[in-house]
Amino acid sequence: MQLGYSLGNLGKSVVLTVFDTFLLYYLVRIAGVAPLAAGGLLGAVMLWDGAADVGVAFLTDRSGHVGALRRLVLIGSPLCAISFWLIFTLPPADGSWPIALAVMLCRAGFALCDIGHNTLIVRFAADPRIAAGVSGMRLICSAGGVGLVGLATAAILTAPPAARAATIAAAAMIGGALYAGTLLVAVVATRRLPVPPTPGGERRSAAAVIGDLWRNPPFRRLLCLLPLQSGLVPLFVRALAFTGEATRGGAQWAGPALATIALAQALSLPVWMIAARWRRPQALLVLAHGAMLVALAMLAATLGADVDVIGLTLIGIAQAGMNMAIWAMLAIAVHRGAGEGVMDEALPVGVFLAVIKASGGLGHALLALVVAAAACPRCGATPGMVATIAWLLPALGCGGVLWLVRGRRRSPAPLRVPETVASAPS
Numbered sequence: 001m002q003l004g005y006s007l008g009n010l011g012k013s014v015v016l017t018v019f020d021t022f023l024l025y026y027l028v029r030i031a032g033v034a035p036l037a038a039g040g041l042l043g044a045v046m047l048w049d050g051a052a053d054v055g056v057a058f059l060t061d062r063s064g065h066v067g068a069l070r071r072l073v074l075i076g077s078p079l080c081a082i083s084f085w086l087i088f089t090l091p092p093a094d095g096s097w098p099i100a101l102a103v104m105l106c107r108a109g110f111a112l113c114d115i116g117h118n119t120l121i122v123r124f125a126a127d128p129r130i131a132a133g134v135s136g137m138r139l140i141c142s143a144g145g146v147g148l149v150g151l152a153t154a155a156i157l158t159a160p161p162a163a164r165a166a167t168i169a170a171a172a173m174i175g176g177a178l179y180a181g182t183l184l185v186a187v188v189a190t191r192r193l194p195v196p197p198t199p200g201g202e203r204r205s206a207a208a209v210i211g212d213l214w215r216n217p218p219f220r221r222l223l224c225l226l227p228l229q230s231g232l233v234p235l236f237v238r239a240l241a242f243t244g245e246a247t248r249g250g251a252q253w254a255g256p257a258l259a260t261i262a263l264a265q266a267l268s269l270p271v272w273m274i275a276a277r278w279r280r281p282q283a284l285l286v287l288a289h290g291a292m293l294v295a296l297a298m299l300a301a302t303l304g305a306d307v308d309v310i311g312l313t314l315i316g317i318a319q320a321g322m323n324m325a326i327w328a329m330l331a332i333a334v335h336r337g338a339g340e341g342v343m344d345e346a347l348p349v350g351v352f353l354a355v356i357k358a359s360g361g362l363g364h365a366l367l368a369l370v371v372a373a374a375a376c377p378r379c380g381a382t383p384g385m386v387a388t389i390a391w392l393l394p395a396l397g398c399g400g401v402l403w404l405v406r407g408r409r410r411s412p413a414p415l416r417v418p419e420t421v422a423s424a425p426s
Contacts, residue, residue, distance in 0.1 A: 004189025006137035008073075008117045011182035013145025014175045015084055015110060020234065020360070021258060022153055023103075024368060025241040025251065026088070030164075033096050035375065039368020041100050045107045046361025050354035052111040054347070069116040070187045076112025077183040079105060081176035088172035113183055119349050139269050139323060143316075147262035148178075154255020157241070213348055222329050223355050225285075225404055229326060231359035231366075232397025233289070236296065236315070237261065238367055239390035246387040248308075257312050264316025272324045281328035282405050288321030289398040296398075300391045366393070 019042070027038035056072065083106035090098045152171040159167045213219050236243070237258070244253030275284060295314035330352055367390075374385045 001189050001192070003137060005186045006141050007182045007189075008186030009138045009141040009182075010145045011175075011179035012110075012113065012117065013142040014149055015080065015106070015179050017146045017149040017258075018084075018175065019107075020238050021149065021240055021254070023087070024238070024364060024371075025254075026168075027096075027099070028368075028371060029241075029251070030168075031096060031099060033099070035368045035372035037096075039365045039371075041103060042368070043361040043365030045104055046357045046364065048104075049107045049111045050357035050361070052108065053115055053350040053354045053357065056111060056115045056350065069119055070191070072112045072116030073183050073187050076109040076116065077180045078109070080107075080109025080113060081180035083109060084179065085169075085172045085176040088168045114353055115350055117183060117186060118353065139320065140266050142323075143262045143266035143269070143320070145178075145262075146265065147259050149175075150255050150258030150260075150262055152255075153241075153258060154252060157250070157252040157255060213351060218329070219348070221404070222326070222352070225326070225329075225401055226352075226355045227359040227362075228397040228400040228404070229322065229359075230356045231363040233292065233322070233394045233401070234360070235363055235367060235397075236299075236390045236394045237319075238363065239386060242367075242371060243387045243390050246384045257308070260309060260312040261316035261319065264313040265320040268317040268320045269324075272321050275321075276324060276328060281325040284321050285325040285329070285405055286402060288318045288325060289401050291321070292318035293395060293398045296391050296395050 024038055024042060027033040027041075028035050033041075083102045086102040087099055087106060090102060152175070156164060156167050156171060214223075240254035240257050241251040244251045244257070272284065291314055295311045295318060298311040298314070299308065330348075370386055370389045
C-alpha cells in the first residue's frame with residue numbers, strides 16, 4: 001500500500017518538472033511563442049491552478065463522500081495525461097492558442113490529482129512510523145521523476161533537428177502514460193485506507209475556515225515563507241536550459257545538470273530523514289538554504305565541469321532538505337490547529353498548494369520577462385543576463401528565507417508529529 005501510494009509521485013514529478021524546467025524553453029525556442037506571451041500563459045495558468053486547489057479542496061471536504069479523493073484522481077489523471085501529450089504534439093498555429101488550451105487543460109487535471117493524491121497522506125499520518133516511511137518513499141519517487149525528465153531533456157536537445165519533433169512526441173507520450181499509470185496504481189493501493197470522520201457541527205464558509213488557518217501562527221509563518229521558497233529559490237533550476245545557452249555551450253547542458261540534481265536529491269534523502277528525527281524543521285530549512293547559497297556561489301564563480309558537478313550535487317542535496325522541512329512545517333501547523341475538534345482534511349493542503357503554485361507562476365513570469373529583455377537589442381542587455389539573474393534571484397530568496405526563520409528555532413517545542421511527513425510540492 002505504501003509503495004503503491006508513493007509511486008504516484010513519480011508520474012506527478014515528471015509533469016511538474018517539465019512545467020518547471022523545460023516548458024518555457026520549449027514554448028520560446030522550439031514552438032516559437034513570444035517570451036512574454038509564454039511566461040504570461042504559464043503564470044496565469046498556475047495562478048488559476050492555485051485558486052482551483054482551494055475550491056476543489058473545500059468542495060471535497062464538504063462532499064462527505066468516502067471516495068471523493070480517489071474520484072478526483074480518476075477524473076484528473078487522464079485529462080492531465082492526454083493534454084500533456086497534446087502540448088508537445090500540436091503544431092503552433094493561430095497564435096499558438098491550441099497549445100495554450102492544452103496547457104490549461106493539463107493544469108486543470110493536475111489540480112484535481114494534486115488535491116486527491118496529496119491529501120491521502122493525511123490518512124497515513126495516524127501512525128507516525130508509517131507516515132515517516134511513506135514520506136521518504138514519496139520524495140525518492142519524486143527525485144526519480146526529476147531524473148527521468150533530465151534524461152529526456154538531454155535526448156531532446158541533442159537529437160538532430162529532423163528527429164527532434166518525433167523525440168519530443170515520444171517523450172511526451174511516455175510522460176503522460178507514467179502520470180496516469182502511477183496515479184492509478186496509487187488509487188488502487190489506497191482503496192482500503194481508513195477514512196477520517198467528517199467534521200461535525202455547522203458547515204462554515206471557505207473564507208471562515210481559511211481565516212482560522214491564517215490565525216494559526218505556525219501556518220501563517222509558513223505561508224509567508226512560501227513565496228520566497230517557491231517563487232525565487234527554484235529560478236536557477238527553471239532557467240537551466242537558458243543558462244546552458246549563455247554560459248555552458250548549449251541548452252543540452254540542462255539535461256545532465258537536471259539528472260545530477262535528481263540523483264543528489266535521492267541519495268541525500270536518507271540523511272535528511274535521519275536528521276529530521278533529531279532537529280526541528282526550521283533548523284533543517286536553515287541548513288538547506290545555506291547549502292543552496294554555497295552551491296550558487298560555486299556555480300557563479302567558475303564554468304569548470306568538475307565544479308559544475310559539485311555545485312549541482314549540492315543544489316540537489318539542498319532541495320531535498322527544503323522539501324523535507326517545508327512539508328514537516330505544514331504537518332506541525334495543521335496538527336497544532338486541530339486542537340478544537342476534527343479538522344477539515346483537504347482545505348489546509350489546498351491553501352498550502354495554492355500559495356506554492358501562485359508563487360511558482362509569478363516566478364515563471366519573472367523568468368520570461370528576463371528572457372525577453374535579454375533578447376531585446378534596444379534594452380542593452382546580453383544573453384548572459386539570464387544566467388546572472390538565475391543566480392542572483394535564488395540567492396536573494398535564500399537570504400529572505402533565512403531572515404524570516406531567524407529566532408524561530410528557539411521557539412517552544414512543537415507538538416510531536418511525524419517530522420518526516422514530507423513530499424516534493426507536486
